[in-house]
Amino acid sequence: MSLPHVDLPRDLRSRWKVGPIVTCVVIALLALLLGSLFMPVCVPIPKSSVTSFESVVSLEERALGGEPFKKKNGRWYQCKSRLARAFF
Numbered sequence: 001m002s003l004p005h006v007d008l009p010r011d012l013r014s015r016w017k018v019g020p021i022v023t024c025v026v027i028a029l030l031a032l033l034l035g036s037l038f039m040p041v042c043v044p045i046p047k048s049s050v051t052s053f054e055s056v057v058s059l060e061e062r063a064l065g066g067e068p069f070k071k072k073n074g075r076w077y078q079c080k081s082r083l084a085r086a087f088f
Contacts, residue, residue, distance in 0.1 A: 041085055042070060042077040050076055 045053060053059055053069070059076055063069040068079045080088070 037083045038081045040068075040079045041082055042072075042079040043085075045069075045076045045078055047075075053078075 050059065053062075053076075057065075059069050060071070063071065070077045070079050
């Protein structure tokens with residue numbers, strides 16, 4: 001037993017018909033958008049605030065433990081994704 005074939009009106013078929021090139025472009029744009037949301041952004045930590053980040057454990061130990069801290073050129077940075085920066 002097969003299902004009956006339903007033929008849509010011509011205007012509906014042409015309205016929802018999207019070519020493979022357009023589909024690939026939309027997928028690529030969505031991938032770029034998601035990629036840019038998860039791209040890390042590193043903000044320098046002011047030298048006066050470094051001690052507040054080292055309440056119990058030093059920043060070096062926290063960075064080795066996987067927390068989002070990075071030391072570059074003698075200065076500490078806190079690195080988070082754009083999405084995390086927007087909400088936290």
